[in-house]
Amino acid sequence: MAPPAHDLPAPALLVLEDGRTFRGESFGAEGETFGEAVFSTGMSGYQETLTDPSYHRQVVVMTAPHVGNTGMNDEDRESSRIWVAGYVVRDPARVPSNWRSARTLADDLREQGVVGISGVDTRALTRHLRERGAMRVGISTVETDPERLLERVRDAAAMSGANLSEAVTTAEPYVVPAQGEKRFTVAAVDLGIKANTPRMMSERGMEVHVLPATATLDEVRATGADGLFFSNGPGDPAATTRQVELLQDALRAGIPYFGICFGNQLFGRALGFGTYKLKYGHRGINQPVMDRTTGRVEVTAHNHGFAVDAPLEGATATEFGDASVSHVCLNDDVVEGLELRDGDGRLRSFSVQYHPEAAAGPHDAAYLFDRFGDLMSDRARTGAGTEA
Structure with missing residues (x-):
């Protein structure tokens, strides 16, 4: 009927x-x-x-x-x-x-x-x-x-040239406590953060201080951060300057950095690379990516319409160290990750274009949160990351 x-x-x-x-x-x-x-x-x-x-x-x-x-x-x-x-x-x-x-x-x-x-x-x-x-x-x-x-x-307004992260960020800072023993403090700049991201860091003993997109280096330092994190978010990375300047200041201060999605694009810009708009982007939970540091292929969750324009081979000398492409999409060779190393080859910061928090899956890339913990532990053990 x-x-x-x-x-x-x-x-x-x-x-x-x-x-x-x-x-x-x-x-x-x-x-x-x-x-x-x-x-x-x-x-x-x-x-x-x-x-x-x-x-x-x-x-x-x-x-x-x-x-x-x-x-x-x-x-x-x-x-x-x-x-x-x-x-x-x-x-x-x-x-x-x-x-x-x-x-x-x-x-x-x-x-x-x-x-x-x-x-x-x-x-x-x-x-x-x-x-x-x-x-x-x-x-x-x-x-x-x-x-x-x-x-x-x-x-209607186009996406190219749109600066949107400050429209979606948290109005006030908040803290997601570490589960179990606290190992690290992370300052996470909310550019459009997903709830599962601080949750996954919390599960690894990280106390996460989620800060508005307008955060300054002084506000990052006030949290006692062992590391800085930039989240995913909307908009054109080429239209964003405030967060790029914050990241450059943090790199000069030696603070370990991990970024995902929009945070990867801003990391690329902070290192001197350009960004560009993809024809139709990557969106879904079935994108194959190779971690070139391990040779492992992951099925990953994506949501991005822009990408970093960086050379796929070799390292690029920057003010902050040697930058190279760490992950690449196997469908179209789009840059899916960057890493920054000191002159002696030690990792000091990294980022990925996809979503390792991956709600609602897959979970192949969850190891990246452990890599962030290892990075902060290594920098603390050697005394790095304490520059004025």
């Missing part, structure tokens, strides 16, 4: 900035939204994707056809809210089935005002983005004319 007419979802319209148009049904809140259209290849972990601040101002297209199967819970959120600007799925689950499910995906989207669209041929949309590249997009349940919506799409 068909549902009552008043329960039927409203028609929805999706228009890309090159004019490609898709029609479907409202999924989540009704209204209108704009952002950068990107696709995620993960077949699970949609709750972590939605609540990842790195997706701020992006409209996420899910390549998996069936989304919402396990509902939404209060344990797996990576932040306090949904950050995506819009959501595109083919077949939303009608009834979630999971013992931890507290709400449906549609309910959370609706409650938090996130405009989405369902019933879309996401295979065709994904192929279009792969061929043409990530681009601006609009979703509307109030506009039926594609040409009028297209005008507003083309007036």
